[in-house]
Amino acid sequence: MRATELSELSAFDAVARNLSFRRAGEERGVTASAISHAVSNLEERVGIRLLNRTTRSVSLTDAGAMLHAQLSPAFADIGAALDALNSFRDTPFGKVRLNVPSSIAPFVLGRVIGPLVKANPQLQVEIVATDRLVDIVDEGFDAGIRLGESLREGMVAVKIRPRLRMAVVGSPAYFADRPMPMTPRELSQHVCVQNMYPSGVRYPWEFELKGDAIAYHPTGPVALDDHELMVQVALSGAALAYVWENRAEREILDGRLIRCLDEWCPPEDWLYLYYPSRRNMSAGLRAFIDAVKA
Secondary structure (H helix, E strand, O other): OOHHHHHHHHHHHHHHHHOOHHHHHHHHOOOHHHHHHHHHHHHHHHOOOOEEEOOOOEEEOHHHHHHHHHHHHHHHHHHHHHHHHHHHOOOOOEEEEEEEOOOOHHHHHOOOHHHHHHHOOOEEEEEEEOOOOOOOOOOOOOEEEEEHHHOOOOEEEEEEOOOOEEEEEEOHHHHOOOOOOOOHHHHHHOOEOEEEOOOOOEEOEEEEEOOEEEEEOOOOOOEEOOHHHHHHHHHHOOOEEEEEHHHHHHHHHOOOOEEEOHHHOOEOOOEEEEEEOOOOOOHHHHHHHHHHHO
């Protein structure tokens, strides 16, 4: 098989897995048009349409689905064979692509990336940070980081640090003419930022103390899906915010924010780095897991 033919098949495999020319191009480090051109050349060479294309979607034809079903194990074997060469190197080689929630990425990975790439100079780490719930298999990631409650079946999960907590915070200006809430039930007397997912769905402020669990649903005038903006609103004195403790730690220490209901905010579920159970762990991913666990 010529190198050109293998490159075209590899481009097709990337599109078939991602169902997107753009994501396939990002995965392979080329433009979407280059991927499209390679797949078109493959279709012209075999004389069969492999993909259905519209302006909004990409799908496999029956012939494309059959070809991909046979190609996928072969490319997995090639990847495993190349990764096996890492046993002859001092450090891992290749790319690790990860998905991490943007709201926790800085304090989960901030101290990990630098030492990891210094210790493994031939390793490429690509991190996509988004609070959107991502299917790491469909979108071509090697692994992801999530709270345990949002993991799906068929994943290998590795517990990692830190264990996170939420915090309710407000500025001294906000509390200048308001009493501090002593229980979550008193939040109804306060202005509170609404927390929402990127999908627009709101989620409650959750509290627990000595078996008493409370889920408070704010009705404040501001709804945000970004913890950085939530902290900024709290700093302005306009409302209370419910954010990751690590994100507001600096502002609490220097007195710009005041924490309340601390005893009602238990540690969250553990964070997990997870990856598909059917996929062999690459040397690069193994190095990343070791760095995060440490």
